[in-house]
Amino acid sequence: MAGSNGIASQDWAGRYDHIDQILNTPGPRTSPAFMAGDGVKDFLRNQAKILVIGAGGLGCEILANLALTGFKDIHVIDMDTIDISNLNRQFLFRPKDVGQPKATVAAEFIMKRVPGIKVTPYFGKIQDKDDEYYMQFNLVICGLDSVEARRWINATLVNLVDPENLESLKPLIDGGTEGFKGQARVILPTITSCYECSLDMLNKPTAFPICTIANTPRLPEHCIEWASVLEWPRVHRDKKMDTDDPDHINWLYTVASARAREFKIEGVTWSLTQGVVKNIIPAIASTNAIIAAACCNEAFKIATSSAAFLNNYFMLIGTEGVYSYTFEHEKRDDCPVCGGESLEMSIGPEITVEELIDMLTEKQDIQIKKPSLSSGSIQIYLQAPPQLEAITRPNLQKKVSELLPTGGEVTVTASTLPFNLSLNITYK
């Protein structure tokens, strides 16, 4: 730990010799912005603050890599506790740690092992933290296993971007692995394609036709799906299945096993049951190591400008040999998070919703027809379906200023708009 002597005292002679070879002198292709020497070292070691989201398979690797490259102020968030099945690859954890929060144990391990590094853990959800929290970092690296969490942090960082404040743009480096496959990408919110832009590239989770599950099961997975998709709601009604509750998994396992016996199917086991309902794909330590290394390389390059960074998507397919491919994923104009257009509108306080809609439809540059308007959870006017149109119709005669404070944001969608439009309304 950095004691009263300060962090510098921990930097024994030669500690960063290898890294310094990169940072001491510019190369023929380094960016002109690269301040070789003490400036960049000071930024990396004394100023840069980096957030790691996830302290699991990727997170453990990322934390170790960052600490060893010289990042000294690292924060880590994870909502999980350590399970015994994590120990084969999440090497910051030991059998005695089972049941403890991953973030806390990982932070303590790194601080003990790598002197002079401060790792600040948070045991909880990324959604617990507000914009102010995310504003304090220079960079965010994710090693997550859920689409939902990625979408959330991506949207949060895109929303954080404020053209008036250069510091508000936080590069997001996202790593992900599935068995022998993995990907690393660099997202510069609002500048390059974001996570939401590529949502339709995702493989859908394996789902079996429900009729197969119901009638002609052939695989052990079919029996498990039958237990979880059809039998659980039938027997337990509104009680929600908790895939982290061993009793629930036990129940599914018992029901699926009986089903398998009936159809003479072999292979239903407790761990397969858990794997199917939690959609677990076996994690491979070496894939995690490769992807974490790729992510941390990008973090280092972005933080130091010492080399060109990834533009913007790297994928690794290790199923047959080692294949990798890097390409630029393009930004989507119709992306609901980073795409779309925004307009500032300054209107009179007496303007009604109907008049605002007329103003929108008359705007030549956006060519909008039959727009629907909402603001957060308030539906201002929806063109369809008929019931919602009827409910929101009285709003047409209301003044916009009655429904919306100044600076209020309105989300506009219309069939003629391939993207969504956001209006920032102020009153004259």
Added chain:
Amino acid sequence: MIKIWSMKKNEDAAAKKKPKVSAAQIRVQKDLTELDLPATMQTNFPDPADLLNFILTITPDEGMYKGGAFVFSFAINSNYPHDPPKVKCTQTIYHPNVDLEGNVCLNILREDWKPVLNLNSVMVGLQYLFLEPNADDPLNKEAAVEMSKARDQFLSNVKSSMRGANIKGVQYANVLVR
């Protein structure tokens, strides 16, 4: 630290902060307000402020299910459109592709769902099940067997089930349009 901001100079400087509306919310607003439904389908929002949970009523105007009103619940989660909407039939009906619990066998609700599909495609798909029930992908196996082996019996079962009859110990809901 790289000077990212300079990369933004070519962009429209007016790029403004976007509202804090989730991507799922925007997609649902877009999907719903652009629904193009025939007269045979109607949506109903029990809580009009909640666009994520609603009811769809299908009243086929042709085919063997003509005369019935079939009610489905839609539940959309915050991971839409990555996750498909959850759709269930709220009545006990006699249909080869709908089981007695209300589960629906429609490929685009499960294995063939893609984010490029929308609520309109799901609704049209549901209506199609009433025009062309499919005995090859059964969820109510008895109904499916009846449909392919004894079509007349099947048609008569459909008719009586829609009136709320009890067939082989199963009490069906009266779905006739009143």
